[in-house]
Every structure is written in structure tokens, then in C-alpha cells.
Amino acid sequence: MQFDVRLFALYRERAGSSVVTVDVPEDATVGVLSDAVRAMHPRLAPPEVRIVVAVNAEYADDDQALNPGDEVCLIPPVSGGR
Amino acid sequence: MIILTDEPLDPVAVTDSVRKDGNGAVVTFLGTTRDNFGGKAVTRLEYEAYDVMAIRKLEEVRDSLCADYGIEDIAIAHRTGRVDVGHVSLVVAVASPHRVEAFEACHEAVNRIKTVVPIWKKEWFADGSRWVACEDHEFADETEHHHAHGERHAAAVGDD
Numbered sequence: 001m002q003f004d005v006r007l008f009a010l011y012r013e014r015a016g017s018s019v020v021t022v023d024v025p026e027d028a029t030v031g032v033l034s035d036a037v038r039a040m041h042p043r044l045a046p047p048e049v050r051i052v053v054a055v056n057a058e059y060a061d062d063d064q065a066l067n068p069g070d071e072v073c074l075i076p077p078v079s080g081g082r
Numbered sequence: 083m084i085i086l087t088d089e090p091l092d093p094v095a096v097t098d099s100v101r102k103d104g105n106g107a108v109v110t111f112l113g114t115t116r117d118n119f120g121g122k123a124v125t126r127l128e129y130e131a132y133d134v135m136a137i138r139k140l141e142e143v144r145d146s147l148c149a150d151y152g153i154e155d156i157a158i159a160h161r162t163g164r165v166d167v168g169h170v171s172l173v174v175a176v177a178s179p180h181r182v183e184a185f186e187a188c189h190e191a192v193n194r195i196k197t198v199v200p201i202w203k204k205e206w207f208a209d210g211s212r213w214v215a216c217e218d219h220e221f222a223d224e225t226e227h228h229h230a231h232g233e234r235h236a237a238a239v240g241d242d
Binding site: 006008009010012013054057058073075076077078 | 130132134135138196197198199200201202204213215
């Protein structure tokens, strides 16, 4: 399955693009997809940091299955403040 | 009322949208661009949003807090794009029959917005920029800034 993964903010800048196209196996999960993106862009985040993923505009766990046509986005930590 | 826009926000209009004669208290929070961070002058902020999901999450924040605090309505407006020093980037307005619920719900709304809504903030300095939260807990390849605290970014909440 092929996905055009959307990147925002820090991830967009680090990848140098707002969209990254990845190919993953038919039974791929969210975790497999995010690993595939990281393999293409090793500087996206340090290895010990989990990248948060949204599927169809909802936060997704790494073991969630993907379906063709899903909108997948990588979500950097949000803005914070105190 | 849920608004996500790159236009200037109108706090009075957002506040008026939740006012009702049965409410004796209205609390409105304004998040504004602060002119400094860590001793450095901030020249402007820039907000980027995943629009569809941000609106969905803002609606969820509103709906869950209305249920939790027994409030009829909460209005939230968030700006995207460039926001200069002193300008408003976030408006949260809560009206309730009595003030305690309005204060608490407003505070909690801002906390949740900062935790779950996919909107990112970049601080611009005279000599560079940094994505807030994103870079606080990662390697400092594009910023010299580092937090020593052990909190997760998801727990960091508050002003703009």
C-alpha cells in the first residue's frame, strides 16, 4: 500500500517537504509506516522518541491497522506553554 | 463557536457567543504573543495547524468540558499563521450560572487545547527560531534551548 504521509511543523521542516510518499506491506500497521518514514528521514526525530501518528484525523496507536486511502499524518508535540 | 483562522481574532464576539441571561459569570482567556522567551527577545509567533483534526479536537474539548462542568457552551477561537507581539492567538470563553465553574472550565479548556489539539507554535527571535514543545525534549540541532525538567511535553500547559 502506498500512502502520502503529511508532515507538519518541525517534521515538515526536517524532512524538507510537507508530504512523504511511502510504500508499506498490505498488513502494515501505523508503527510499520512510521518506521518506514523514519528510515527515509532519519533526522525526523531521535530514535528514542515515539512519533505520534494520526489516521483520518484521529490519534492512532502503533498497532492500528492501515487501510488503503487512509489519511496519515505525523504529529509533532503540540505547542505547550505554561 | 469554534474558529480556526489566519485572520485577527475578535475576543468580544467570541465572548458574546456564549453569553446568556441565565448565566451570572463569563470568563474569557486570551493567549497573546509574549515578547520574550528565556531572556531572548521574541519578535513574533507563527502557528501551524492540521486544520481538520484541530477543529475536531477543539470540538471534543468543548463537548467534554460542557459535560464535565454542566455548562451549556464554550467558545474557542485559535489563530494560525503569523501573530505579532501583543496580538491574540487564542480566545476561550466560558459562561456559567456561577463563577467557580466558569473559571475552572476555562482553565481546563486551555490545558486540554495545549495538550491534544494539533496546532504548533514557532517562536521567532532576531537570530533564529524554534518550534515550541517539539524541540524541548529532543536533540537541540536547531536550537540551543533545552529544558532540564522531566515533564513530558504533553503535560506542559498554559499561556501563549
